[in-house]
Amino acid sequence: MEDFKRLNPIEAAQQFIFKHFPNCQGALLAGSVIRGEATKTSDLDIVxxxxxxxxxxxxxLIDFGWAIEVFVHNLTSYKHFFESDYERARPSMPRMVLEGIILKDDRIIESIKKEAKEILEQGPKKWSDETIKTKRYFITDALDDLIGCTNRAEEIFIANTLAELVSEFYLRTNLQWIGASKWIVRSLKQYDQKFADHFVDAFDVLYKTGDKNKVVLLVNKVLEPYGxxxxDGFSLGKNQAEL
Structure with missing residues (x-):
């Protein structure tokens, strides 16, 4: 799968559709290759x-010199994935549809893209006060574990958990979409480049040197506006247990 064997990504995607889905009503090429963020290991995301x-x-699968991830839907099933992505605040499917380059269209893509655009512009559901309280507790718990940890191996993985919790809290309390893996940083950058830089720097220092101070300051700054x-006093499920 060397570069010289690869077709242009759009040409490869078009040939893939012609070969595997010649009778489909619509197809899109999405992902890093159309955002200009592709690396040598990037694949083609085709809807x-x-x-x-x-x-x-x-x-x-691998075809036309490319690793290909294909997401195949009928004309109603994608709506379930839109709804599921909205509920978990990770809009993978709506984002692929909206950003996707049209490979084939029997006059259906425009309306589906419109649905995706409306979801993305609406933003995720607002967290309740109870959810914010619960998230504060689990962030505090992870931070305490990190501060008290003296085992370097354990410290690394506590930091991983804390980074995900804090990024989620910062984005969701600001009514922003979240992400996983590389999309944690991408989501932070899309909303607040300055905060994203501080976030990455704090955890980078921790991973490289073991110095926890920047992470502690960052976490406290994120939690401060919410108490x-x-x-002390946090309780989960007690009222139901007493009924």
Missing amino acids: VFDKTLSSPYRES GQLF
């Missing part, structure tokens, strides 16, 4: 709409 399918599926750290 297919085929009204003959009884249920959606996802498949990974700061929370341990």
